[in-house]
Every structure is written in C-alpha cells, then in structure tokens.
Amino acid sequence: MMTVSLRLIASAFAACTCLHLSNALGQAFPIPGKPIRIVVPFPPGGTSDIQARHVASKLGPPLGASVIVENKPGASTIIGAMAVVKAEPDGHTLLYTLTLTVASNPYLFRKLPYDPIRDFTPITYACNGPTVLAVSTSLPVNNVGELIEHARKNPGKLNFGSWSPGGTGQLNGELLKEFAGIDIVHVPYKGSAELVQALASGQVQMAFDGLFTAQTLQKAGKVRIVAIADDKRASAAPEVPTMAEAGAPGAYISGGFHFFGPANLPRAIVARLNAELVGVLRMQEIEDMYTSMGMEVVASTPEEQVAILRTQSERQGSIIRKLGITLD
Secondary structure: OOOOOHHHHHHHHHHHHHHHHOOOOOOOOOOOOOOEEEEEOOOOOOHHHHHHHHHHHHHHHHHOOOEEEEEOOOOOOHHHHHHHHOOOOOOOEEEEEEOHHHHOHHHHOOOOOOOOOOOEEEEEEEEEEOOEEEEEOOOOOOOHHHHHHHHHHOOOOEEEEEOOOOOHHHHHHHHHHHHHOOOEEEEEOOOHHHHHHHHHHOOOOEEEEOHHHHHHHHHOOOEEEEEEOOOOOEOOEOOOOEOOOOOOOOOOOOEEEEEEEEOOOOHHHHHHHHHHHHHHHOOHHHHHHHHHOOOEEOOOOHHHHHHHHHHHHHHHHHHHHHHOOOOO
C-alpha cells in the first residue's frame, strides 16, 4: 500500500500549486474554439454526472466557451483521473471527482499510476456529500437497530452495494459492519446508476448512496432510507436521522466532490476557473440542485480545498488502514 505522509499533504499540495501556477501567466484562456471538458470518472446517470452537467450548462457563458462532460468510468476513478493527468495544462480539461481519488486511492492501491499531490492542481471543493443508508423493502426492518438485529440473525446472507470500491459508500458499510459486529458482504458497482439498478432488482439488500438516488428508489417503494452518514440531518430529508441518532455513533464517514485540473496549470487560469466555478456553484438554481441531493455547496478557494483534503485524507486513510482494505 502506498504510504502518504498526512502531515505533508497540505504543504506539498500548496507548494506544488504555487509552482504549477507560476508558469505561463500570459497564456490565453479559454483558447478560442476549443471546448472545455469536465471529466467525470463514473458512468452517465449517477449523482456526479448529474451535478457536472448542471454545472457545465452554466459555466459556458461566463467563460465564453462550450463546456462538455465526458464520462470515463472504471478502476475506482483511476481511468478518469489519468485522462486529466495526461491532458495539456491549458484549463480545458477538468476533473470532477469524489474525495476518494486523492484521499483514499493512495491507501487502497500499492501502485497508483498518478501521484495525488503532484499530478493535480486544486481548483475548488464543490460540496460536502454525505451518503444515506437505504435498505430494501424486502427486508423486515424499519431502522438501523432492526437492520443490525436482522443481519446478526442472518450472517453472510445480506449484501451491501457501493458505487465504487474504496469510496465512502463502501467505507460506511465496512464501518457499520465493524461497529455492529455483523457479517454482510460488499458488492461494488461502476457508479451510482448501476447501484440503483442493483438495489431495485434485489441484487443487494442495502447500500450507502447519495440522497437523490436513494429517494428515487424510496418513492418507487423499493427501499427505506433509515439514516444519513453525517453529523447533521439533511435539509432535503429532515425526517432521516443521523447514524448517531439511529444508534450507531461514529460508524460513518462523509466526503464530497472536487474540481481539479492537471499539474502545471497556470495561476491566472486557476484564478479564472475558481472564480467562474464558485460563481456557478453559488447560483440559487445550482445550490438548490445540490441541496435536493442532500449536499451542501462549499465552493472553496484552492487553498481551502487543500486544507479540506488534508482532513479527508486523515480520516479516510486511518479507516482504510484500520480495516485493512486493499484493492490490488
């Protein structure tokens, strides 16, 4: 497993960012006629894809460029991440990804094809994104306590799904498993859309997923949402208790969504991208979209994003090490 010095993450990211941003200050941006790509390392139809497309629709006009979303799923976001790592540092290729790409993957893979610090330029932390625990209506349970009791009586018979190996969906399931002393089997999928299908069809009986997709299944009568993996309730679902309120304090982890560029992105381009992205993220229509998904817009500066990544890395890295999770 790759070793990451958590103490150095913020300073290293900041130092690399200053170096990257100091080059090519006079470079034109955007380049006339060249579209801006937002790479989403998940399939179409999931939470990250929906968010990216909403943002892209508002980002084009202030930048004076066309903005498109490209889905490059697979390998715990590595395929999409590498598409950005290899891109020209001209501001026309961005990565919209979960925390796991830079905060979890270094602990999950012994050999990672990118360096989470050197190969990306932070642009903004878009939002906090806690997951919710959704349980199939085929199970005779209505809350977390009853779920734990049912799992104890049926060891090894329940599956929990996640949208990607090593993501907060899996980590939350593993934490619940450890906290309650239950035997439940993890089944990873390639994105939230696939996970929704698995829950709806009964391939898995429970999952930590985004509020928006879980609510879709709940309205269809396929699942019950029994808890949110955060320290506060979501304004879009105030009736859903936190894990602590549901009787499982500390058995959760939350992350969020980030915008990155490739390494060596000039300072002027980062400043422009940050300003325009923050402006879009704070539009009422966009904030409402995130809120409806149970998420909280942050719209940080790059420096604030680095500090947030340090905290997320420390939390997720410690859990991955403690649980001994590896993906290679």
